[in-house]
Amino acid sequence: VKKRKLLSRDPNTTTAGDLMSPPVGVFRPDMTVAETIEQLRVMTRDAIVTYCYITDADGRLQGLVVMRDLLLARPEQKLEELMARDIFALPAHMKLEDALKLALSRHYPVYPVVDINGVLKGLVRGDELFAEQAIEISAQAGSMVGVEKEERLNTPLGRSLLLRHPWLQINLLTAFVAAAVVGIFEDTLGKLVILAVFLPVMAGQTGNTGCQALAVTLRGMTLGDLKPGTERALVMKEGMLGLFNGLLVGVTAGAGMALYASMQGEAQPLMMGIVVLIAMVVSCIVSGLAGALIPLGLKKAGADPATASSIFLTTASDVASMGIFLTLSTVLLL
C-alpha cells in the first residue's frame, strides 16, 4: 500500500515535507544523558527512535546524538557535549527529485526535515526515499520512449495501452514530417531506387549515435555529474563523437553502398558510396549535438529531461539523415 501511495505522487510537485512523519526522539541541549535515557524509555513504547534530535527553545534543529554515544557517555553529561552539529537535514519545501539526489550519497536510515527557519518539522525514512529513488532512476529508460513512471509489470493491459499509446501517435506525426522530407525527393528515388534501400540504414545509424549521446547525458544528470558551466563542453564532445563515429560508420556504410551498387550495375557506385559517407558524417554530428542539447533544453525549460526526449531526437535525426542523404544524392548523382 505504501509503495502505491509513493508511486501515485508526482515527483515534480511532491516535496520532502509530503513524505515526512512527525518527529520523535526530540530533546533539549541542556538535558543530561540520564534524563534522556529515562525519556527514551517512555518514548520507545510507541515509536521507533533511531536518533536523538536536539532542538532549541524555538524548535530549531541544533544537532544529533547517536545511540552509541549516549550509551558510552557518563550519565551527568549534557546532550550539547555529545551532539554532532551541522547535521544534514532536508528542507521541507524541497522537491522530492532534488531531495533524492542529496540522499543518494548518504544512505541514512532516517532524515530530519526542517522548514526555512531550520525548525524541525518531521522525519523521512531512508527506505522510503530509497525505493522512490530506484523507481525514479529506472523510469528513465522508459520515459525516453513514452512509458510512464507508474507503469509496472502488473499494470492491466487496458491501462498500459492508455498510458503508452498517445506517445506512439505523437511520434507518428513527427514520422510524417520525416516522410514529407523524403517525399520531396520522390523524383530522385524514382530514378535511383537503390537509395530507398539505404534510407532506413541512414536513419537507423544516425538515430543510434544520437541515442548514445542522450543516454550518457541523462546518466550524468541522474548521478549528479553535470556541473553548471560544463554543458558547453558536453555538447562539444558529443558533436565531436558524432563526427568521428559518423566518419568510421560512414566508411563501412559507404563501402557497403558502393559494393551493392556495383553488384546492381549502377552507373556511379563509388560516388554513391561517397554520398553515404558524407551524409553519415554530417547527420551523425547533428544527432550527437541533438542527443546532448535535447535533455539540456528540456531541463532548462523546467521539464523532465528524459520524457519524450526520444521523439525530439528521432525527428531531428530522421530529418537530418534522410534529408541530407537525398539532397546530396540529387545534387551529386543525377
Added chain:
Amino acid sequence: VKKRKLLSRDPNTTTAGDLMSPPVGVFRPDMTVAETIEQLRVMTRDAIVTYCYITDADGRLQGLVVMRDLLLARPEQKLEELMARDIFALPAHMKLEDALKLALSRHYPVYPVVDINGVLKGLVRGDELFAEQAIEISAQAGSMVGVEKEERLNTPLGRSLLLRHPWLQINLLTAFVAAAVVGIFEDTLGKLVILAVFLPVMAGQTGNTGCQALAVTLRGMTLGDLKPGTERALVMKEGMLGLFNGLLVGVTAGAGMALYASMQGEAQPLMMGIVVLIAMVVSCIVSGLAGALIPLGLKKAGADPATASSIFLTTASDVASMGIFLTLSTVLLL
C-alpha cells in the same frame, strides 16, 4: 577513489564478499549489557560500531542488538535476551547484482556478510551498495544502446569513442540485413516509389512499440517485479499491446498513406492505406513480443538483459516491418 574502485568492478563476477570489511562489534550471547558497554568503549576508539552482532562459539551469526536496546536494558541483562534473531545477512558468495536487489527494500546502514555455514565474515556499508545500485540502474538506458556502464560525463573523448563505436558498427551490420530485405523488393519500389517514403515510418513506429515493451520488461527485472512463472503472461501482454497499438497507429498511418497517395494521383490509394494498416498490426505484434522475449532470453542465457538488447530488437522490428510491408505491397498492389 572509492567510487572508481567500485565502478571498475564487474557486477557479474563481483560478490558481496568482495565489498566487505572485517566485522566489528561482535559479541557472545551470554555477555551482559554492562560487559558489552565496557568492550564497546574500547572498540569505538578505532572503529565505527553501528550494530552489535552476536555470534556463537563457531562464529555463526545468531542475532543483532541495536544500540537503543542496549541503552534501555538493565546492566545485568544478557545479550541473548535483547537480540533480534533471524536477521538479514548477505551470503558472501552472492553476486553483487543479486545482493543489490535484496538491499533495495531494506536500506540498512550496514549489512552483515556470512559464509555458507552462517559464519560472520564481514560487514558491507549500505551507502556503498546504494551508490553501486544507482549506477547499475542508471546504466540500463545506456546499455540498451551500446553505452558501457563505466562511461560518465568526464570520460575522455577518445575513450568514449572506443567504448561506443564497436556497437555502432555491429548495429550497421544488422542494418545491412534489414537493407537486404528491402533490396529484395527493389522492383516493387521502382514501380511504386511512394512506398519508399513510408519505409522509415513503418520501421520507426514498429521500433517504438518494441522499445516500450523492452523498457517495461527491463524495469520489472530491475525492481524485482518479475516473479518466476509470470514470463508467459508478460510476453502475451506485450503481444496484445502490439496488436492494439498497431491497430490504432495503423489506422492513422494508413489514413496518412491513403491521403498522400490520392494527392499524388496513385491508382489505389485506399488499398495502399490498408496495406499500411495490416503491415503495422502484424509488425507491432512481432516487435511487442520481441521487446519482452529479448531481455528474458538474454537473462536466461546468463547475459545482462539490457546490454545490446536494442540491436536485436531493431533488427527484428526492421526486418518484420519493412519485409511485411513490401511483401503485402507486392502481392496486393502490383
